[in-house]
Amino acid sequence: MDCYTANWNPLGDSAFYRKYELYSMDWDLKEELRDCLVAAAPYGGPIALLRNPWRKEKAASVRPVLDIYSASGMPLASLLEVLQNRVLDARIFHTEFGSGVAILTGAHRFTLSANVGDLKLRRMPEVPGLQSAPSCWTVLCQDRVAHILLAVGPDLYLLDHAACSAVTPPGLAPGVSSFLQMAVSFTYRHLALFTDTGYIWMGTASLKEKLCEFNCNIRAPPKQMVWCSRPRSKERAVVVAWERRLMVVGDAPESIQFVLDEDSYLVPELDGVRIFSRSTHEFLHEVPAASEEIFKIASMAPGALLLEAQKEYEKESQKADEYLREIQELGQLTQAVQQCIEAAGHEHQPDMQKSLLRAASFGKCFLDRFPPDSFVHMCQDLRVLNAVRDYHIGIPLTYSQYKQLTIQVLLDRLVLRRLYPLAIQICEYLRLPEVQGVSRILAHWACYKVQQKDVSDEDVARAINQKLGDTPGVSYSDIAARAYGCGRTELAIKLLEYEPRSGEQVPLLLKMKRSKLALSKAIESGDTDLVFTVLLHLKNELNRGDFFMTLRNQPMALSLYRQFCKHQELETLKDLYNQDDNHQELGSFHIRASYAAEERIEGRVAALQTAADAFYKAKNEFAAKATEDQMRLLRLQRRLEDELGGQFLDLSLHDTVTTLILGGHNKRAEQLARDFRIPDKRLWWLKLTALADLEDWEELEKFSKSKKSPIGYLPFVEICMKQHNKYEAKKYASRVGPEQKVKALLLVGDVAQAADVAIEHRNEAELSLVLSHCTGATDGATADKIQRARAQAQKK
């Protein structure tokens, strides 16, 4: 362990930088790196190589190939690249909105796109007097806006969407005639400039403040310069690379120097720099505080003591107790455990991780209440990290990068690299909710699976269903959509069969022109909106006849469409009924039309005639006859209006006759009653009511004597009383038949006589009815009489 800090290089007084190997590269590169165009993605991302792009003698048929490798050099993909000659140079940058790209075109103009996913190119203003490519340039991101900083000779220009302005970094050493390199930090907060005098200026990206400077006295232009800093660290350093030399410079008079054995390429990361060459891949970073505390030579930090204590404990030495006591006496055990846990996160070697975690676990035993979360989570995270750092996967994420990237993005990456089993294992290990974890990955897997054209539809569908089953959160319709996208319609339909929510199946079925199937699925789903969507699809897709035929087999869809037509397309509704030979509904349709649509009497009669014909066809003679009667009545009402004036149209038959009587047209009324065969009972009620309303008592009496009343005479009494004519009422009361006599007499208020009749009838119900009408002193005698009669009846 003594040599553990052997690869630590101090920079200034306070910081150490260390470089360790991540991988020895697996790629069998024939070319030197210098012969390739190289790019690498951050967060341990893959490396892209474009071979020999500069070879002039390339034949037109040989197009350069772009190879992509994992960070450990495993080939991932290769694609044919089309060279865009007009682009001189490009820079990728990352903002909150995603990855952007800035391009320097052959005409020395800059073009910018804030998001490569949504390629909206934006031309930046021209730089005045720019005749050749700038000596160096970069993209600065401030307040979510991307600017371009470029160097032309001794001048620096800042280019934004509107203008181009000259800028000067504060405190820049004199004598600069050209800038050879510039570097912006990972977080876009800092900027470093390398001048032709071998001088490095480091400051804020806003160019408002200088942090430090360094003179390396190397005038050769560096191949690369990148920032190397750690989040939340005060140290600022840049790494400068020449052909065979690597230099770490910061706010210190001395720099750290490394020799490079072969061509190397630097990849800036959130918390350090990755350096890869043909044979190795290394990581250079500032030693994190927790590690420094623990491992610094002769450190007395609590973490360091705890680590020692645990080692002694394993050796079964009593020194373990001494160390522990020392920490406990200072009350720093909690801190010690935390330090060990944190330091473990920053270690690349599993062995070292383990010994730190063991120390933490050992220390925990002596603490009463140490929350277990941080320890557990660190163990889990390290396990995941070690898994993805594995040579075969080749994602050398550090703990800080991993936390920044989040597990979701890491999973996405694994999924995109089709490392499904690993991704699922991670999900299961971390116990992620199925919808976010396993299901999502399985769905991705399935989407990939459907693209395997050499496997038959049945096999793919079965394989997918076997794996996915009823996993919650898996959308079979999404997978089916992917299958359809690959031109495998049959497979898509098979997959849709597994979709439990029929509503989800519909949109895709429509897209695949399986409208009828879509219709039945929509109906199954119970979602009427969905049914309606399909209906309108069908309506446009099929000819009218076929469309109607389809509807006929789907009552639910039919009634839905009918409802729509009723309000919006009346003619279609008629056609629908016609198609079905539904004459009953057709008749109703025309009746409605005669009231709603037609205004002229001729039009209304014509509509009614059509309705009547339809009713005959429907064998509904009753409705047909009633409709014909209505036609007659309408014509007649029209004539009455012409001849007598007044309002007759649209009255019912009953009301028409009433109106005639009220208007004194008794003859006409009788005629109408005969013509329309109004039953006697109705006519009597009608006349009785009308004459009483007119208070034509004379006519009423005449009418009552015209023949024997079919409704009896009690109604006469009632109606006279309603008009408060007791005198007339009494006339009729005498003519009321015996059964209703008591009622009639009570109505006219003749309680005494009512009592007599009731006694005569010996009817108990009538007696109590009369008794209930006996009020006050006036009827006292009557009441007594009834009581007596009752008593008598009981005696018998």
Place this chain on the structure above:
Amino acid sequence: MAFPHRPDAPELPDFSMLKRLARDQLIYLLEQLPGKKDLFIEADLMSPLDRIANVSILKQHEVDKLYKVENKPALSSNEQLCFLVRPRIKNMRYIASLVNADKLAGRTRKYKVIFSPQKFYACEMVLEEEGIYGDVSCDEWAFSLLPLDVDLLSMELPEFFRDYFLEGDQRWINTVAQALHLLSTLYGPFPNCYGIGRCAKMAYELWRNLEEEEDGETKGRRPEIGHIFLLDRDVDFVTALCSQVVYEGLVDDTFRIKCGSVDFGPEVTSSDKSLKVLLNAEDKVFNEIRNEHFSNVFGFLSQKARNLQAQYDRRRGMDIKQMKNFVSQELKGLKQEHRLLSLHIGACESIMKKKTKQDFQELIKTEHALLEGFNIRESTSYIEEHIDRQVSPIESLRLMCLLSITENGLIPKDYRSLKTQYLQSYGPEHLLTFSNLRRAGLLTEQAPGDTLTAVESKVSKLVTDKAAGKITDAFSSLAKRSNFRAISKKLNLIPRVDGEYDLKVPRDMAYVFGGAYVPLSCRIIEQVLERRSWQGLDEVVRLLNCSDFAFTDMTKEDKASSESLRLILVVFLGGCTFSEISALRFLGREKVRCWRRSP
């Protein structure tokens, strides 16, 4: 009784949460259109809206003027118009005419349409056809449940019955499922579900799907409602057709209770003004008489009046201090009670006047005869006279339907003659009414010699012929025999009474119909809850034509916990009457929770 009144009655869930939820959602939607705006409200949304958010709340969220959606050009001069409407096509055309008029006049405004309780694709289609889809923004106000009282929720969907039971349009079923889903997310899952009817089953299944999609949300929550019972209105049309004789039912029949409140006219208020009165449990007087048979109400009210007088009288003989106490603490309450008392007395008088004038006793007698199935001829002539005298078009139809359903359809002669008489009295346009009633199965003709099996074979033939379009009609009218008489016997709906039925101390649910009839719907609910399943009711279910649509679903949680949940939610799909609510209240007192949808 099966469910005696228990002193440990379960506490009712806090339904006001639904109101708050709806209000917050509406405010959010209004804020989506920042700045001053005029609000156009559909007429039948006004009362429900009023229960959720009053004018001052609307004003707070920059609603300037309020208009009713009606077929008139809008006079609004505001730059932003917001429409709060039901998803109806005629509304879309109204909005389109407004927008297009603006366009013609070269005017640009912002338009927002808020659909309640949800938007339909058909509506958007119409907007598109009218060429204004791009000009308006559409939103949904998922306001599907209005708490009308502490134990009563309403969906306020008047067209539910017509759309589903007449037109066979199933679009509202989804809304019902959403509402159930809302309830289960707010008040925990329902451990036990029962239902009867095609619509009930569909709504239930849709709702289950919704729950499954959002698995886990309600899991582990303590259920507040122990049982839920879904019932299609067409399982029991009879009860809805009977004249109501409990107080709340009578108030509804006489004055129409809309959205939990009633308009009492001058004849009730004994002033020259009409008064809108909220009828719910907060009205102490009303709360005590709402479920009472009408014959008890007057006695109760006069007793109450005497008590009130006595309380007023106490102030005589008080010293100054006591008097001060009385004025500051009791007088206000007494005055309030006094006001309510006089209102309800006024309502009673008004009801009495109307009901005696039209021979209410005769009407009730006829109804009872129809329910019991005797003197059919006499009842038929009574109905005929009723029609001839033009007593009331609705009442006549009601009686005809009652006759039809209790008798499995009218005999052809009566069917013709009653219809003829009706057309003569009220106009031939009612030909359409009859066609609709027939389709809904409310007023049908006995097919001569058609036994049930004959009809069934006819229908099944239609099915094989695949003339499915006709089947919908055939199903609703032919296949559905009501079998009321047989059901009545099986379920003992007509109580045998020895002597007078004591309406003051009712012994069963029949009291809501004067002791003559136990409401079928409530009897079914009672029987199923008693058995915890449909077991032993197979014959009844078959007679109700619901063999495929009766279901039970019990979660297998430990019995004890669900046993303690005695709260029951009854969902009437297609509306219910106040008599049924009273009967259910009787059934469980505080135990049964009743929920009706669409009036």
